[in-house]
Amino acid sequence: MSVDGDAAFERYVLPEVEVMLRVARSLTRNGADAEDLVQDSLIRAYKAIERFDGRHPRAWLLTILRNTHINRNRRRRPELLRDPDTQLERLVQSPEDDEAIRPDRFVDLEFDADVVAAFDSLGEPFRDVIELVDIDGLAYAEAAEVLGIPVGTVMSRLHRGRKKIREQLRRTGAAPTYDDLETGRQR
Amino acid sequence: MIRSALRRMTLGRWPSVRSGDALSCPEVGRLLQRFLDDELSDDAEIEALSEHLDECRRCGLEADTYQKIKDALASRREPVPQDSVDRLREFGQHLAEGS
Numbered sequence: 001m002s003v004d005g006d007a008a009f010e011r012y013v014l015p016e017v018e019v020m021l022r023v024a025r026s027l028t029r030n031g032a033d034a035e036d037l038v039q040d041s042l043i044r045a046y047k048a049i050e051r052f053d054g055r056h057p058r059a060w061l062l063t064i065l066r067n068t069h070i071n072r073n074r075r076r077r078p079e080l081l082r083d084p085d086t087q088l089e090r091l092v093q094s095p096e097d098d099e100a101i102r103p104d105r106f107v108d109l110e111f112d113a114d115v116v117a118a119f120d121s122l123g124e125p126f127r128d129v130i131e132l133v134d135i136d137g138l139a140y141a142e143a144a145e146v147l148g149i150p151v152g153t154v155m156s157r158l159h160r161g162r163k164k165i166r167e168q169l170r171r172t173g174a175a176p177t178y179d180d181l182e183t184g185r186q187r
Numbered sequence: 188m189i190r191s192a193l194r195r196m197t198l199g200r201w202p203s204v205r206s207g208d209a210l211s212c213p214e215v216g217r218l219l220q221r222f223l224d225d226e227l228s229d230d231a232e233i234e235a236l237s238e239h240l241d242e243c244r245r246c247g248l249e250a251d252t253y254q255k256i257k258d259a260l261a262s263r264r265e266p267v268p269q270d271s272v273d274r275l276r277e278f279g280q281h282l283a284e285g286s
Contacts (some may be wrong), residue, residue, distance in 0.1 A: 004281045006283040014283075021267050035271050039278055047284045115259035133224060134260035140226055159220050165256055175252050 005050045012057035013045050019058060020065055022136050023146055027069050041068045062138075062145040111174055118168035126161030129154055205233045210239045216245045223253055 024034035042066050050062055055092060132143040144151045169175035218236050221227045240247050
């Protein structure tokens with residue numbers, strides 16, 4: 001590797017390690033696997049750095065991460081499906097800080113738990129996009145790179161997925177309906 | 188007037204929003220998700236949308252609900268373990284220095 005390549009690796013790749021790990025944790029649902037995935041992706045990025053033009057390093061690295069993940073999965077059995085009950089348990093676990101025992105926090109926690117239940121009931125294409133954008137905090141273009149789909153598809157899946165969550169919240173009374181506007185009811 | 192009629196006919200895709208333009212509810216619906224995700228960059232669109240949300244209770248309620256959903260999902264974000272980040276940075280640093 002040339003000195004330029006090493007410098008480019010340090011400049012473009014190392015600052016993105018944290019984001020890569022965050023996304024890897026979403027992809028693998030397992031901390032140890034996520035670390036292995038990022039490590040393999042770093043090796044691939046290192047080998048490819050001299051061909052990288054320096055534009056959009058995060059998007060480039062997320063593409064590498066996705067491809068590495070796909071290759072690793074070809075050699076392994078599929079991941080176990082997430083258990084929604086565990087997700088819920090984790091969310092409503094009694095937090096220890098004083099902030100958490102304020103009564104309005106209980107209302108928030110209840111709403112949050114309803115949202116998570118609705119999120120977990122979504123089909124995978126919607127859940128994947130929402131997870132990357134809302135939970136991992138990626139931009140549309142970055143989520144598109146991770147999933148290998150056009151940005152327009154990211155946007156439409158986000159919109160449809162969130163709409164499904166909102167509809168489920170309305171059915172359970174957790175989100176206001178337009179009728180509530182007439183009666184002035186607010187949750 | 189003609190501009191807003193044209194925008195209604197094209198579901199808000201043309202012509203582009205100019206400063207001082209008023210948006211219709213369907214146009215706001217089209218832009219709202221990008222607005223909440225901080226993916227709108229056009230100042231005139233942001234200004235027109237913000238004004239509409241302030242004035243229209245229905246769209247304001249819609250925006251509030253989606254924002255609360257976004258916040259609830261964001262609260263699931265777990266901190267990435269710093270020791271993992273440090274290990275991986277160190278690994279990357281070795282790659283760059285070891286060749």
